[in-house]
Amino acid sequence: MPATVIIGGQWGDEGKGRVVDFFARSCSVIARYSAGSNAGHTIVNELGKFGLHLVPAGIFHADTTCIIGNGVVVNPQTLIEEIEMLSSRGVDTSRVRLSDRAHVVMPWHLAIDKLDEQLRGERAIGTTGTGTGPAFTDKAARLGIRTIDIVKPEALEEKLSFILPYKNRVITELYGGEPFDYDEVRADYLEYGRQLRPYVTDTAALVQDAQDRGEQILLEGAQGTLLDLDSGTYPYVTSSLPTSMAAGACLGVGVGPTAIDRVVGVYKAYQTRVGDGPFPTELFDDDARLLRDHGVDQGTGEYGTTTGRPRRCGWFDGVLAGYTARLNGVTSVALTRLDVLAQFERVKVCVGYELDGKRLESLPPALLEASAVRPVYEELPGWQQDVSHIRRLVDLPPEARRFVRRIEELIGVQVDMISVGPEREQAIVTRDIFGVPL
Numbered sequence: 001m002p003a004t005v006i007i008g009g010q011w012g013d014e015g016k017g018r019v020v021d022f023f024a025r026s027c028s029v030i031a032r033y034s035a036g037s038n039a040g041h042t043i044v045n046e047l048g049k050f051g052l053h054l055v056p057a058g059i060f061h062a063d064t065t066c067i068i069g070n071g072v073v074v075n076p077q078t079l080i081e082e083i084e085m086l087s088s089r090g091v092d093t094s095r096v097r098l099s100d101r102a103h104v105v106m107p108w109h110l111a112i113d114k115l116d117e118q119l120r121g122e123r124a125i126g127t128t129g130t131g132t133g134p135a136f137t138d139k140a141a142r143l144g145i146r147t148i149d150i151v152k153p154e155a156l157e158e159k160l161s162f163i164l165p166y167k168n169r170v171i172t173e174l175y176g177g178e179p180f181d182y183d184e185v186r187a188d189y190l191e192y193g194r195q196l197r198p199y200v201t202d203t204a205a206l207v208q209d210a211q212d213r214g215e216q217i218l219l220e221g222a223q224g225t226l227l228d229l230d231s232g233t234y235p236y237v238t239s240s241l242p243t244s245m246a247a248g249a250c251l252g253v254g255v256g257p258t259a260i261d262r263v264v265g266v267y268k269a270y271q272t273r274v275g276d277g278p279f280p281t282e283l284f285d286d287d288a289r290l291l292r293d294h295g296v297d298q299g300t301g302e303y304g305t306t307t308g309r310p311r312r313c314g315w316f317d318g319v320l321a322g323y324t325a326r327l328n329g330v331t332s333v334a335l336t337r338l339d340v341l342a343q344f345e346r347v348k349v350c351v352g353y354e355l356d357g358k359r360l361e362s363l364p365p366a367l368l369e370a371s372a373v374r375p376v377y378e379e380l381p382g383w384q385q386d387v388s389h390i391r392r393l394v395d396l397p398p399e400a401r402r403f404v405r406r407i408e409e410l411i412g413v414q415v416d417m418i419s420v421g422p423e424r425e426q427a428i429v430t431r432d433i434f435g436v437p438l
């Protein structure tokens with residue numbers, strides 16, 4: 001049975017976690033394939049509200065194997081804490097599997113993440129400070145330590161004996177930072193290795209075996225396509241290898257491209273971004289505040305799950321959405337947070353740009369120029385009524401249906417699921433993503 005990939009079509013925080021949580025019941029294997037604990041997925045279900053960073057959002061379904069693939073970089077302390085938190089709240093975590101080839105975030109990655117942002121000054125990226133970028137840098141520089149190394153004392157000692165002095169030189173001589181102590185790092189990581197040993201395995205083989213048995217597999221992306229190293233708003237992007245896009249899913253879990261037959265693009269009904277970088281439809285007025293603070297009392301406002309930073313907010317950008325749908329080969333759209341727009345008398349969507357007095361229907365050649373473009377908006381009537389209880393498309397107010405249809409036209413792909421609230425069941429499914437007719 002081929003696999004389904006779930007990707008973010010914007011700058012992350014589109015609600016992928018809740019979409020994965022919703023569809024996980026149809027799957028036996030859910031695998032995270034990229035990023036690290038910079039990612040934050042918020043899930044609200046019958047057990048309460050959860051913020052996950054590394055464990056796949058499928059963990060709340062009893063029959064799923066939840067894999068952290070080789071494409072993820074793992075902060076072992078964060079993972080241990082997350083597993084403990086889930087267990088203490090009654091979630092069975094014995095189904096978590098961690099790739100033996102996943103790279104590990106080391107203390108110098110956290111230090112370098114901060115020191116490097118300082119060194120960049122005005123050109124800082126606004127990273128999450130989780131060490132994710134430097135861990136991916138070291139992976140590519142062949143200076144990484146993998147989970148297979150921390151579960152074997154000799155392997156860890158052998159790697160540390162070369163890498164730690166190397167990193168200490170970089171930290172002290174380039175950044176003027178404090179060096180790390182070999183014995184402390186060794187002791188901490190051996191302990192992490194001891195605790196994580198039961199989970200570490202060849203996860204690529206697990207995914208391939210599940211495929212051979214004809215089981216449904218869900219590959220869970222992190223971040224969004226516009227944060228992708230190749231196709232995003234470089235250099236204001238994240239550093240995951242493989243990419244934050246559907247094509248990266250194969251590399252990040254260890255399956256071939258023929259394994260993928262469905263790509264679900266998750267898009268929020270408006271646009272948000274954390275960190276620096278271009279954002280053509282960004283709002284700075286009261287409308288931004290309304291978008292950001294909707295649901296803030298319930299902890300579902302637009303504030304980062306990982307860093308708590310307020311997210312920059314703006315209207316839906318149809319040009320960027322069409323761009324990311326084509327890049328990922330999106331076959332199905334999940335549109336999230338439609339309920340948030342109920343507060344507006346009129347709702348705007350960006351349908352083009354203006355640059356130097358000229359109208360553009362597609363993206364400027366260099367994405368960075370996006371900071372110079374002026375969005376061209378289309379205004380649609382708002383629906384100004386609560387839709388959070390609605391479960392069928394026909395029951396949505398006509399103005400909301402019109403908005404959804406316009407989003408479909410702009411993305412160029414059918415909307416199969418609409419979320420109207422943070423709880424698992426607050427969703428309208430118009431076509432089952434797994435092909436089962438409703």
Ligand code: IMP
Pocket residue numbers: 011012013038039040125126127128129130131132133222223227236237238239274275276
């Ligand atoms: P890094 O991934 O921590 O290096 O941060 C690079 C950029 O990606 C920054 O603008 C971050 O705010 C952004 N970023 C990283 N992870 C996420 C995420 O899960 N959601 C939204 N933005 C993210």
